[in-house]
Amino acid sequence: MQAGSSGVGYGLKYQARCISDVKADTDHTSFLAGTLSLREENEVHLIRLSADGTELICEGLFSHPNEIWDLRSCPFDQRIFTTVYSTGESYGAAVWQIPELYGQLNSPQLERVALLDAHVSKIKCVLWWPSGRNDKLVSIDEENLFLWSLDSSKKAAQVQSKESAGTMHYLSGGAWDPHDVNSIAATCESSVQFWDLRTMTKTSSIDVSHVRTIDYDTKKDHILVTAEDETGIHIWDLRKTKVPIRELPGHTHWTWAVACNPEYDGLILSGGTDSAVNLWLAPTGSRDEITSDSGQNSLSLKVDPLVNSYTDYEDSVYGLAWSSREPWIFASLSYDGRVVVESVKPYLSRK
């Protein structure tokens, strides 16, 4: 498959939704992508960007028993990741380990470390402890939140605590606060809810509907970015949740995915169903600036936050991941199974 004008392309065989940066791999820029095919054999691809950045190499190709709806790489072990999968009717989630590669095996089986099997309803996503080596996992299904403790030596995961979100809400996703490891944000139809993991209680919520993805700003405390179906992207300050501090127009159709850059403040990537990836620069400024320099702030609001729009996609873009090793590089995955890795460097140097 031909790569875009600036990006490096790679084709998965089937349709796909999820891609994840392999954070623990400090020597290479690599990504994990899982396919979503109802009737074919699904695969997990371990993709590595070559040292000169001009080629995407398939480092490993592993067959996965079911179609993958969510995939997250473990932040401390590059060979471990989680998937949420579906067998058409039922859902499941598991922690996998990539087997030692001996080269000759073309499609080796993944070793299953643990099965997160306490769920009864549709599982939405699994979250890793945000940074560092910790055996805690959170999985979110439509109605419940589970906190797991993973014992990789015994190959088992135990439910530590569990809480129901209430029957009125159907949870659809979530994110773990990198600044406060006891806090989890979960999205449901009409709001974003914040949960305290110690007491397993809901602490607060933001009223915002149709949120597809949320992401915490890893650099700045209290900043949360939400992508909504129709109203674009909102940036929230968690200390004043009534009104977003910033609104970005998003995409011509739904805004599906959003990702904050791990290093560069205010650099936000969004993917939408209009087959485009937009790069935004929307620095939120420190709190003082906002309150005291409101005049200047309004001035900066007038600057077009859209830095660039990558439109070289054939289908909706559901998967986005910044590389944590080279934070100016991101990978995007469109529904037709094409991974495109682009560098945002040319747009940053302008600033």
Next chain:
Amino acid sequence: MAIEDAPLDDKAKRMRDLLSSFYAPDPSVAGGSLPKGASLDAINTDSFDADQYMNLLVQRANLEGLLQKHVEMAAEIKNLDTDLQMLVYENYNKFISATDAIKRMKSNIVGMEANMEQLLDKIMSVQSRSDGVNNSLFGKREHIEKLHRTRNLLRKVQLFFCGKEQFIYDLPARLGKCIKAEAYADAVRFYTGAMPIFKAYGESSFQDCKRASEEAVMTITKNLQGKLFSDSESIQTRAEAAVLLKQLDFPVDGLKVRLFEKLEQSLGGLQVKIGDVADALEESNDEQENDLQLGFAVAHDASVHEFVETVRAYRVIFPDSESQLIKLSEDLITKHFLITEQHMKKRVSTATFLRVLRIIWDDVLLIDHVLPEALLHDYCFKVSQSAIKQYVSSMFSHLLDDVSGAMMKVHPQQNNVAEEQLQVALEAGKNSLLKGSMDLLLGFRQLLEDNLDLLVKLRELITDWVQAGFQQFFEALDTRFLLLSGRIKSSPQDQSLSEGLQSEKISSGLVLVLAQLCVFVEQTAIPRITEARTVPVSCVIFTAASGTVTEIVAFICSTLQHKEPREVHMFVDLFLQELEAVGSEVKQILSQGVRKHRRSESNGSTTSSLSNSLRDDKLRRSNTQRARSQLLETHLAKLFKQKVEIFTKVEFTRESVVTTIIKLGLKSLQEFVRLQTLNRSGFQQIQLDIQFLRTPLKELAEDEAAIDFLLDEVIVGASDRCLDPTPLEPPILDKLIHAKTAETKEQNSSVASPTSQ
């Protein structure tokens, strides 16, 4: 070795030369032992080889030469020997003398320490003696100096008394005379002249005199104070009084404060008057009340004059009080503007505003005349800038309120808003917008054309503000509309406005009226009013209308039946109905005026080259199609098809809006389908629904290619997400659709549909 002594006799010099020539390496021969080239002169070099030399000599010279050389050499050797001997001797001599000297030094040093100590003792005793002498003489010297000073003083006093004795004794009488004649200046002069004497000898010789003159001065002070505070006296005399008082060391500060208080009081009066003037101006828009205004103006003028006079006097009296006065006058100006700003909160016509500004400016000029240091001009500019700015913005906010007020009227009867009502609201909104902005502009023109100095200087700034104001106004209008249409979260200050709106669903009619108004603003109002930049009336408003459509689409998906499809799903009907409703609503507002204007353009955009090529493709496929069972074909077709630009810019034409809504709806449907996992019946249901939708949607929309593409995409998506994608047989499909269309026709004919008027 070489100890350089002062006299260098010939011999020593020669020796030194010899030695140095011996030891110094000769650079010319550094080349070394050239076997042949080495001449006989090489005897003095480092690389001298005796054997070689001898060989050379023997080979080259004859016997006579050799003999001669021998003699020469012998002589030289002898010479050198003696020289060497000499040197050795000399050195030895020096050694001996040096040793002697050291020996002598040693013996001399032994006695030295004792001598030094002795010396120290002696010096100490000398010092203590001299201290003693100093001490004993000190007391006496002080005494002598004192005596000397006293003598000098005595001499001075003696001299003074010769002339002034008489003066001092006469002082009280003289002062009394002065008081009687009111020649206070002279009196003060006399008194201050005598002051030093009183100070020095008041306690002793002139006691009586002092008391008497002090009493006289007291009366003088009292009189002067009276003078200072009596308003009847002329400024001149009051100023003099103040100066005299100051000379008498009377605490003037208290006076100053009191006088200042008086000034401030009069200022307060002035303020009240200004307020009155403003009030009067506000109330009296009729000509009959012009007299009243005039009266106020006169009163105001008088008080200002009074104030100015007081300030002048105060300045004369207390020349160093400028800063206070400046502050005071600045206060005055600030308060003027404060009052004006308070009045601005109500609606103030430009004429009134101008008049108030003029009054203030007059005041400023007057005060400036008296107090040029205050730079009231500049200060006034600064303050008036903000005031005018505020005025401009308040004008705009009033306008904004007017316009949105007109819109809000529609709102209360939001359920089933009749077309006429919408029309009326639209007209009202248009009118208020246009008329309001024209009035605004007229006002600003007045402001600009006025030849008041203040305004002339601020003219450019005002123009800027007005332009910025318009921009902000349109932006605010935009947000307000968005708020009214319920698309954005309200910020806290707008809470009251949106309270009524949030709970209920916004009527789409209102949204459409707002949209129309936006179009109007963009097309007509802006070019007419100013060259302000185009307001980005976002197409968010249109997605508002399409929001309902999306919801229906979501419904279609969520209630997918899991049984064999028997008929077209009821939600599809709902979808179409909603689209029709939207279409008719949009038609209402976009068919007038705008349509003619935009028609040609929109035609051009519908037949773009891209969609042309696609249309051919589509026709070909529609001929050969109905082989729907071959889903692979659609996959392949998609691969070879050009990427369709689904989302083009929304234009303000009926077709464009409806098309965009349909496109958004279909895209949403596709996304919803992709999130599902379907069984065979679900897939077939979607297939049927889509097939049914194909014809009516194409009738409604203008971009058939895109619609076709999107419909296909939905089917492809559904088949991808289906475990058993067996499509319906084409005959069954056709039959079901026929049944459905027949049913709809029947309904339409029986219920003369209200929406298609």
